[in-house]
Amino acid sequence: MDPLERGDLLPSMSTSVPGPKSSTLSEQIRGLEAPGINTLYNDQPNIFWHSALGSNVLDVDGNRYVDLTSGFGVAALGHRHPKIVQAIYDQSKVLVHGLGDAIGHPGRLAASSRLKRISPIENTRVYFAVSGSDAVEIAVKTALLYQSARSRRAKPANRILAFDPSYHGLTFGALNLSSRQAFKDPFSTHLHPQVQRLPFGTACETVDSLFRQFGDFAAVILEPIVGREGILVPEANWLADLAETCRRHEVLLIADEIFTGFGRTGRWWAMEHESTVPDLICCGKAMANGMPIAAVLGAEELMQAWKAPGEARHTATFVAHPLACAAAAATLDTLEKEKLPQRADRLGPMIYDRIRHWPARFRELEAVRGRGLLWGLELKSSEAGSRFGAEAWSHGILLLVGGPEGRVAQLVPPLTITEDQLDYSLKVLEDVFHQLSGP
Ligand SMILES: Cc1ncc(COP(=O)(O)O)c(C=O)c1O
Numbered sequence: 001m002d003p004l005e006r007g008d009l010l011p012s013m014s015t016s017v018p019g020p021k022s023s024t025l026s027e028q029i030r031g032l033e034a035p036g037i038n039t040l041y042n043d044q045p046n047i048f049w050h051s052a053l054g055s056n057v058l059d060v061d062g063n064r065y066v067d068l069t070s071g072f073g074v075a076a077l078g079h080r081h082p083k084i085v086q087a088i089y090d091q092s093k094v095l096v097h098g099l100g101d102a103i104g105h106p107g108r109l110a111a112s113s114r115l116k117r118i119s120p121i122e123n124t125r126v127y128f129a130v131s132g133s134d135a136v137e138i139a140v141k142t143a144l145l146y147q148s149a150r151s152r153r154a155k156p157a158n159r160i161l162a163f164d165p166s167y168h169g170l171t172f173g174a175l176n177l178s179s180r181q182a183f184k185d186p187f188s189t190h191l192h193p194q195v196q197r198l199p200f201g202t203a204c205e206t207v208d209s210l211f212r213q214f215g216d217f218a219a220v221i222l223e224p225i226v227g228r229e230g231i232l233v234p235e236a237n238w239l240a241d242l243a244e245t246c247r248r249h250e251v252l253l254i255a256d257e258i259f260t261g262f263g264r265t266g267r268w269w270a271m272e273h274e275s276t277v278p279d280l281i282c283c284g285k286a287m288a289n290g291m292p293i294a295a296v297l298g299a300e301e302l303m304q305a306w307k308a309p310g311e312a313r314h315t316a317t318f319v320a321h322p323l324a325c326a327a328a329a330a331t332l333d334t335l336e337k338e339k340l341p342q343r344a345d346r347l348g349p350m351i352y353d354r355i356r357h358w359p360a361r362f363r364e365l366e367a368v369r370g371r372g373l374l375w376g377l378e379l380k381s382s383e384a385g386s387r388f389g390a391e392a393w394s395h396g397i398l399l400l401v402g403g404p405e406g407r408v409a410q411l412v413p414p415l416t417i418t419e420d421q422l423d424y425s426l427k428v429l430e431d432v433f434h435q436l437s438g439p
Contacts, residue, residue, distance in 0.1 A: 076263065101319060136169050161198065196217075220254065254278060262285075264412075291321070
């Protein structure tokens, strides 16, 4: 029997958080998995998810939460959306695994044709990836291949500009572009020096001078709204101006829309808020509503840079995985049919109206910012951040508190969250702030 029969419910808590079953499993996992990925944070017992449906998550102790994480922004349609479950099931009856770049299957055309349809890039070609980090690696490789094939430049263009803060993943190439020093320090001897960094939102004149000074930039990579590193929204027109600066210098613009893509911010792509079309788009996370798949979108002219005799120069065993492709095609259809980007666009201002006065009212809260269904609440200290997170969880509201100093609570609900669930969640968070801030 499905203990979560519907996904539109409010929280129901029956034990402390984490409850006794979660605590026992935490003890067991400690003896089985490596620290870091064993789900224990700071070595403390943590909740274990039993099941999830819609915007609800049930833990192994029977506590039901409203999920404001969407599982790292993945379950845009809500967990276990029936159309996606059906698509995975139907595909599993014919082909579960294929031969990646070597042999095709019809499901990948279903996924890539839908990606092409929603891509703002003219004549889009799709390069599938197995994760967001993998997509970032592919985008950077595409830029380097393309730039090295162009002969007009005096020096080969291989420098990349990235911003602080930013998160692009943790595989070596992506790590190089991500900003957080704690992730990079242990491996710094293996990170190459061709990445230049500027603060997110740096005036485009400074970017322009940098491009002039070096003359060998291949690409700029950015998150249109910084996600994991603190939900930062750039000043109006910055994205458009930066795109123009890149164009003038023939530097490729890579938009990492892994977090912001597929309607999260109220448009299919966050770059669209400034009517800006990047050269390459990295996407992942919500692309298949829970199946692991990602992609890079780029114009045919750029993607031609990969053309070479012999075997693929970037691939992976599980690339264009049949189950993930089936889920991706169904996800993209459903996002479109249910008009979920438009829904995020409508709910964003409602959320802002509810929370915009909070920083003036609650002394632990520094700022609120975001767009669509992606919001950050910046607390004054990491200590307040972790107390806020723990209190929210114990009241049945699941959210992650992150950013470089652990001070930004992220509100990333499924795009299908009901207005009741959203309203209730905001009430709980308001109460938690009251409690934290004292009389
Ligand atoms: C903007 C952005 N880029 C890249 C990544 C890395 O994606 P993945 O964790 O699938 O490798 C993430 C993950 O959070 C992300 O938010």
